[in-house]
Amino acid sequence: MNLFHFILQNHEQVLELTLEHLWLVGVSTLLAVLIGIPLGIVSACWPAWNRPVLGAANIIQTIPSLALFGFLLPVPWLGDRADRLAILALTLYALLPVIRNTYTGIRGVDPAVVEAGRGMGLTDSQLLLQVELPLSLSVILSGVRVAVVVSVGLATIAAAIGAGGLGEFIFRGLAMVNNQLILAGAIPAAILALSADFSLGLLERRLRPR
């Protein structure tokens, strides 16, 4: 039985695990955007916050993912459901690229444009909302893109704590020394990552200021 047949025969399960995978990545990315963009704005607009915020996000990034899942397991409400836990961990990992790119994007806006805006009498929030954020959108989006691609890969490890997703196939395949099973998880995950990368890349190019 080759891989193609395996996937066809088990298409319902493949689909289910893919959707689970998408759920884990989608929710965690959304949370990372909701938390990361404001943090990026804060660190770009108030330089004193820059080091602590980016530093904390950096430190999180250095924790091995399997260890982070393990650390979070005994936490009361979180530990109840594996997917909550996985989403939290994935969100934490996705924060760094989002924060860093928001910061870089805002700081990278042409200083002449910012000076003109300030000189014209825009308030800080008008400057942020009408000028700085729109002009850094493509840079922010490229951070989100990195976050999504990394999350798709990391989410496979979430299966180790029973959060589901395509990692199920991979871990099962590893346990049974079955390469087909491993590939049945790895290939859809790779396709997910590539298509997310491609479509967000398209969007990013459209938003890039000229």
Next chain:
Amino acid sequence: MEQRTTESTVIEFRDVAYTLPNHQRLLSGLNLQVKRGETLVLLGRSGSGKTTTLKLINRLLIPSAGDVLVNGSSTSKTDVIQLRRSIGYVIQEVGLFPHFTVEKNIGLVPRIEGWPVDRIRGRVEELLQMVGLESKLGSRYPYELSGGQRQRVGVARALAADPAILLMDEPFGALDALTRDRLQHEFLALQRRLNKTVVFVTHDLREALRLGSRIALMETGRLITVLPPEDFLRSTDPLASAYAQAFAEATVPAANRGTS
């Protein structure tokens, strides 16, 4: 020296100094008055403090000592956003918003000031005409314009809310000689019509002589002298005469130099 503020004084510097956080002094002991309707040119080399002086007026910089007054009241006691909206600001890099059309760039201040849409449209139309641009350019984006057109849009944008004061920081400095000449000419025509109080920064004596009602010569953070253009070339001040000499030499072709 006792300085009296007359009614026609629009901008006044009183013993103004500006020091960077690292204690580097960019401006010291500046006393200067700008009168209603005049074009005061701040002339000097880079690092002479002319741009610093300009930015102290719209409070992009805050004086370390002394006081800057606009229309008789200290800028430190005025709401800074309202102050800036009542002062047009044009810079060499123009700083047009790249994600806005020309129309939106010009209409930004009126829009945030809450003007009705058709009044903004009318005003934009009027301004485009005033700075010599076709109204079809209104729907273009800044990257679709030439350098001269961009600077015209920059001027139109600064004039949008009809400020009485205009600050211009080397607005024509990045343009080619012919375009610069044309824009200087149009600036004069526009200024005769609008009668704004203009503070104009340049390092180019020719431009200063052509546009200025008075020329304030600056060097290493100090105001050296203030002269009307007709007196500038005859001034006995060593720095002014150095400028005048360099200016005179620049107008003689290289082949004719040193033969007389």
